[in-house]
Amino acid sequence: MRSFLLVANQAVTRPFNLNGLPNAGRMDLACRFLAQALCVSHGIREDVDAFLLLLVRGGEVRTLSPDERNIGGIINKALSLSVLPAWRESSPGVYVAAKDLATLLDEHPGDIAYLVEDGEDIRETAGKLEGCLVVLGDHRGLEEEQEQLVRRRARYAVSVSPHALQADQCVTIVHYELDRAAEGPSEGKMSLSR
């Protein structure tokens, strides 16, 4: 099981215009985050939960395709519900609740891994990250108070690249390194032709 949390501080929490995703607090980035967390070619990674204030469960989600506009529509529908402290399903596999960051982290049953520039190399840590909730900031990063809160709870602080990457690119790389770690280090060549 893999879980990802995007802390999207700028993203709007009211319904927004699908023609202007970047103007809805960089909702385009949130959409791509969900796409990269959940989608492979012609399918969904069923062992993934993706949190974006709202929770999208890979094993239950239906009619999710990887284009931003489709996912924007799913988020829009969730945001049109009145939210309560407990999770509520807005469309198949998509859940919404009013929870603060601390509550969400404390409720996660596994360890927390924080994706951050000064973290340990993911190639060294990938074998330990399965089951973790991986926490990422948006294009501006976490606020200082959020950062302290996450660092206090995080078992791992992990860096994915020498370059500053977008949240969705980081998610793709985390999946890639975890997929490789799951294959075992000694297998060498990997192929799809099995």
Place this chain on the structure above:
Amino acid sequence: MRSFLLVANQAVTRPFNLNGLPNAGRMDLACRFLAQALCVSHGIREDVDAFLLLLVRGGEVRTLSPDERNIGGIINKALSLSVLPAWRESSPGVYVAAKDLATLLDEHPGDIAYLVEDGEDIRETAGKLEGCLVVLGDHRGLEEEQEQLVRRRARYAVSVSPHALQADQCVTIVHYELDRAAEGPSEGKMSLSR
């Protein structure tokens, strides 16, 4: 220098509706391919050329942001031009020409690397791929004739994952492995805090 070519056989070559990118022959996939080839956080990889029948030059492109709708607009503008065998600029850094696959491959000054399921592990080959033109298929893969044509010209056949991934995810992983290879294998921990 890095170059990527997406062979998007289904993508339309006439102007299309920005509200229906998936219905324009999976133009959403083409848009994400360009975004992942060219964008890092808050910037463009200036040492990248991305080919999609049309050529987008990282060092010259202006006003490109990573959301699909923005990039869809840039492609739309290019497709509204009448195309000639020679490259023609449709917007800053974006060039369009009528070339077949063989011509495009033959004109590339560096080696060709074909991203394919039964290829060599990218982790073993990344050090040799800088300067290559990396060729990818869309969600249906190359047609048989295209496949033979590319394999005949390709110096490297490379596999990126044990999973079937989308073209944009493959591009992110190629950049990731090439970035790491460029850092040198002995550096160990990578960090953004330099």
